[in-house]
Amino acid sequence: MKFPTRPVSLGLLVLAFSALVFSRAQAGGGHYYPPVVDPVVKEECGSCHLAFPAAMLPAASWKRMMGELENHFGDNAAVDPALARKITAYLVANAGDAAGQRYSAKLLRGVDAASAPQRITALPQWVREHRKVPDWEWRHKDVRSKANCTACHADAELGYYED
């Protein structure tokens, strides 16, 4: 009798929050890429950079990347095999070309999934969306890397990439 109110109100909070996210997602349309929610993936793939949304790359890309983690863009991002399997399963299930994905169509337009591209920032549609960003902005000390999405997209952690 003492504790139920906490789980119930927590549940309500979660419901209210997801309703909010959902309605914003619909309004946002092509700007929304569901953020990584799995805590393990967030920890292992989100400590050096933003945990990039799985929907931004096709499944083949994630499979290849997860097989080459010792040499990950010059870094060693290796994790133990059991963990790697878990992370791969999550990324593949939520990949841009996975069944039921609605949001990623735009970024993956014109991409041959079989070529397993490794950089989101090299996808043709990504390059097109960013063609107006001037050179000095990329080199700004608060940006430094194209992969630093949050420097320009303040709500990237929440999945929004509109400005």
Place this chain on the structure above:
Amino acid sequence: MSASGYVQHYSAKVSDIYFIRPIKMFKSRFKFAQTKVAVGALLLLSCLPFAATAASLEAQLSQYAATAKAANPGFAGFSAARGEALHTRNFASGKPDTPACTSCHGKDPRSAGQTLTGKRIEAVALSVSPSRYADPAKVEKWFKRNCNEVIGRECTAQEKGDWLTFVGSR
């Protein structure tokens, strides 16, 4: 008044958090008492990681000490000063864009750092980030990655112990 209003109000009063007069409350102000139970539980829970950290940091240090002694019979304990020197030293043997631990963690261990891709790193000083160093596997994983990145080789047990002693003392 909102639920968070209750929490704020009650967490200010220590006597309430420790359930000193709960019985009457349960009857007359049922809701308030429930909030207090929740607040109490939360407080208790938030103490746990700290206890776990202190214990596992201690355990990890003694393990590093054993290894350091095996490698060097003259080993006479870890030193925060040596740890600080390691933290700030510029190495030429690792990756050129990350010559020192400070490249990402910053000079002051009590301040947050940042990776090259702009991801915030919580402060490494134990006093600022008490939940750190609770997971030996995590500590080992990052020593391995970061020492290779900065120095171009893995750190020795002595270096790891010195560095942990340094951040543990800040």
